Amino acid sequence: MQVIFFGTPQFAVPTLQKLLTHPQFNVIGVVTQPDKRRGRGKKMMPSAVKEVALDHNLPIWQPKRIKKDQDILSQLKNSQADIFVVVAYGQILSSEILEMPKQGCVNVHGSILPQYRGAAPIQWCLYNGDRETGITTMLMDEGMDTGDILLKAYTNINLFDNAHEIAEKLAHQGADLLIETLEKLQANEITPTPQNDDEATYASLINKDDFIIDWNKSAIAIHNQIRGFYPNCFTSFRDNKLKITATIPINDNYLQALNNNFEGLKKQIESLDEKTGDPGEVISLIKNFGPVIQTGEGLLLLSGVQPSGKRPQSGWDLVNGSHLKVGEVLG
Numbered sequence: 001m002q003v004i005f006f007g008t009p010q011f012a013v014p015t016l017q018k019l020l021t022h023p024q025f026n027v028i029g030v031v032t033q034p035d036k037r038r039g040r041g042k043k044m045m046p047s048a049v050k051e052v053a054l055d056h057n058l059p060i061w062q063p064k065r066i067k068k069d070q071d072i073l074s075q076l077k078n079s080q081a082d083i084f085v086v087v088a089y090g091q092i093l094s095s096e097i098l099e100m101p102k103q104g105c106v107n108v109h110g111s112i113l114p115q116y117r118g119a120a121p122i123q124w125c126l127y128n129g130d131r132e133t134g135i136t137t138m139l140m141d142e143g144m145d146t147g148d149i150l151l152k153a154y155t156n157i158n159l160f161d162n163a164h165e166i167a168e169k170l171a172h173q174g175a176d177l178l179i180e181t182l183e184k185l186q187a188n189e190i191t192p193t194p195q196n197d198d199e200a201t202y203a204s205l206i207n208k209d210d211f212i213i214d215w216n217k218s219a220i221a222i223h224n225q226i227r228g229f230y231p232n233c234f235t236s237f238r239d240n241k242l243k244i245t246a247t248i249p250i251n252d253n254y255l256q257a258l259n260n261n262f263e264g265l266k267k268q269i270e271s272l273d274e275k276t277g278d279p280g281e282v283i284s285l286i287k288n289f290g291p292v293i294q295t296g297e298g299l300l301l302l303s304g305v306q307p308s309g310k311r312p313q314s315g316w317d318l319v320n321g322s323h324l325k326v327g328e329v330l331g
Helices: 010-021 048-055 070-078 121-127 163-186 219-228 252-256 260-272 315-322
Strands: 002-007 026-031 036-038 043-045 083-087 105-109 132-139 149-156 234-237 240-249 282-286 290-294 299-307
Touching: 002 010, 010 026, 010 048, 010 083, 010 163, 026 048, 083 163, 105 163, 121 132, 121 163, 121 219, 132 163, 149 163, 219 240, 219 299, 240 252, 252 260, 260 282, 260 299, 290 315, 299 315
Parallel strands: 002 026, 002 083, 083 105
Antiparallel strands: 036 043, 105 132, 132 149, 234 240, 240 299, 282 290, 290 299
């Protein structure tokens, strides 16, 4: 099977690597987003998918707007590819492109469709506190993740998983499911299933306002926001930005889910039940773990932070480094 691969971020890399090592599939080219300036030096950097393509000496196309690039469209059409595989490419494909490969375009999507159609399914499922997600492969059409479903694979979400950890799990799960999907398509062992649009939900693009922590929300809602939009959520602290990268709600369900490294924490929080303050207020400092913050509902331990201009650190390092005191207010 002659394959052209469309993808851009690290999430797409395991699928491309799996295709490259599989004897039944021949990747004849890669389409990815143009190089972008990244890092403090603002150097032009290739996408994660492009780096893999370069290592394997594959033809690479990087159109700014693929629907408008007639030269690349002509090359794709003349490639005689059997199938296009699309994993987090980042541009909408026109009907002209979708009709080019002999067996259509297969997409690997990071949710159980029709739930979380759109650009950020992993982030929003964590934000909403879901306990299960997965991968769907589908035949692409002109809609936003509306094509007929081919296969699904499920994975559990733990209470402390963040978006990076779930993305890594799903990236490898997606690679395996894509191979199974293509093998079954070749053998005519899959019947595509239309999606039920009445059950659809959407995972919109994330904007900067989504990263701002509102301490009036519940401890669990803030915890889910922080792990869903990891590592970008922040609050203000002494007139500077403080990123918060990991938290622990002081709640029986969450405390029971902690591993043995947190036994000392469980003993120290027994005295916190009667302590209350205003939302955002530091109401306790737990030795070796970090500050406990009052929220609109419940208490939240800050276990991972990144002060402005500094490296990521533990909540306890913040307490020691900033001489944080009970009664100070975040936000």
